[in-house]
Amino acid sequence: MKKHNFSAGPCILPQSVLEKASEAVKNFNGLDLSLIEISHRSKPFVDVMERAQELALKHLNLQDKGYKALFLQGGASLEFLMVAYNLLEKKAAYLNTGTWSSKAIKEARLFGEIVEVASSKDQNFNYIPKNYAIPSDIDYFHCTSNNTIFGTQMQNFPEVSVPMVCDMSSDIFSRVLDFSKFDLIYAGAQKNMGPAGTTLVVVKEEILGKVSRTIPSMLDYKVHISKDSMFNTPAVFPVYVSMLTLDWLQELGGVANIEKHNTKKAEMMYGEIDRNPFFKGFVTNKEDRSKMNATFNLLDTSLEERFNTMCREAGINGLNGHRSVGGYRASMYNALPLESVKVLVDVMQTLEKQA
Ligand code: PMP
Numbered sequence: 155m156k157k158h159n160f161s162a163g164p165c166i167l168p169q170s171v172l173e174k175a176s177e178a179v180k181n182f183n184g185l186d187l188s189l190i191e192i193s194h195r196s197k198p199f200v201d202v203m204e205r206a207q208e209l210a211l212k213h214l215n216l217q218d219k220g221y222k223a224l225f226l227q228g229g230a231s232l233e234f235l236m237v238a239y240n241l242l243e244k245k246a247a248y249l250n251t252g253t254w255s256s257k258a259i260k261e262a263r264l265f266g267e268i269v270e271v272a273s274s275k276d277q278n279f280n281y282i283p284k285n286y287a288i289p290s291d292i293d294y295f296h297c298t299s300n301n302t303i304f305g306t307q308m309q310n311f312p313e314v315s316v317p318m319v320c321d322m323s324s325d326i327f328s329r330v331l332d333f334s335k336f337d338l339i340y341a342g343a344q345k346n347m348g349p350a351g352t353t354l355v356v357v358k359e360e361i362l363g364k365v366s367r368t369i370p371s372m373l374d375y376k377v378h379i380s381k382d383s384m385f386n387t388p389a390v391f392p393v394y395v396s397m398l399t400l401d402w403l404q405e406l407g408g409v410a411n412i413e414k415h416n417t418k419k420a421e422m423m424y425g426e427i428d429r430n431p432f433f434k435g436f437v438t439n440k441e442d443r444s445k446m447n448a449t450f451n452l453l454d455t456s457l458e459e460r461f462n463t464m465c466r467e468a469g470i471n472g473l474n475g476h477r478s479v480g481g482y483r484a485s486m487y488n489a490l491p492l493e494s495v496k497v498l499v500d501v502m503q504t505l506e507k508q509a
Pocket residue numbers: 163228229230231232254298300301302303321322323324342343
């Protein structure tokens with residue numbers, strides 16, 4: 155039986171997607187060839203790329219609004235520097251909400267002046283800063299919508315008159331937002347979209363081509379757009395699995411429906427964290443809690459071994475917190491069933507009764 159997979163990423167994907175993907179590796183679309191042994195320029199794969207791009211824009215409600223969807227490589231980490239390479243002429247503003255924002259800032263500093271408008275580092279990133287001022291003389295504003303490691307999530311985004319860039323690696327396609335507020339969204343595939351190996355970049359074309367530096371072709375969004383995301387050989391398998399996952403999401407009724415499912419899971423999880431006297435949530439400000447990654451601690455650490463064994467015996471996988479936070483992290487991405495959260499909550503309640 156499949157384990158209850160709470161892994162933070164790479165993470166759980168829909169079982170039907172894994173089955174279709176396995177079949178395509180053996181025999182793609184009845185071609186008697188594998189998906190991974192045909193040309194990326196052949197019609198069957200070009201169709202995959204086009205459908206993945208179309209679905210990505212559709213789920214974000216960004217079709218026919220001047221945006222392009224690209225499936226690039228190098229992970230979200232390469233986007234930290236590609237964003238700056240392509241958009242930073244003099245100065246940009248960043249909101250620092252965790253490890254990934256800090257890394258984005260570090261890379262961007264190689265290209266210009268970075269103003270850190272606010273940071274939650276003073277409390278080990280357990281909240282989202284509010285009421286910060288964003289200077290107007292900047293090339294863009296950058297934020298991270300969901301902080302995978304610390305378990306915080308932005309519920310509101312500032313109004314800015316400059317391009318807004320957002321790292322949505324760990325909550326893309328999980329909730330409805332007005333995505334047209336953003337001019338560039340990027341997300342590594344390996345949470346809500348597919349396997350590691352490709353990064354979705356959704357960019358409003360009009361913000362490009364404004365910096366004076368020469369951009370190497372592989373790092374130039376305009377080059378990738380001009381080649382329909384096929385400037386070089388794309389990561390064919392991750393793009394295909396992403397397409398299957400986006401199709402699965404479509405069949406489920408899209409982002410609006412998955413958001414309801416994600417809300418139920420998060421309510422059940424945080425309900426237990428708050429109720430059970432043996433546990434304490436890491437993010438104390440409830441409105442900043444992530445619906446994707448719930449971080450919590452077991453107050454009596456001498457019970458850890460027992461709790462870990464109980465989790466293992468219940469078929470729970472991937473619950474360890476990130477090394478910089480410790481404790482536990484239950485990642486509840488789109489494909490995680492409510493049933494898995496119930497199993498974890500049961501284990502937490504059993505521990506309380508037995509201890
Ligand atoms: N941003 C966020 C929010 C992440 O969660 C991660 C990875 N977990 C990254 C960036 C880095 O992504 P990658 O490993 O694909 O470079």
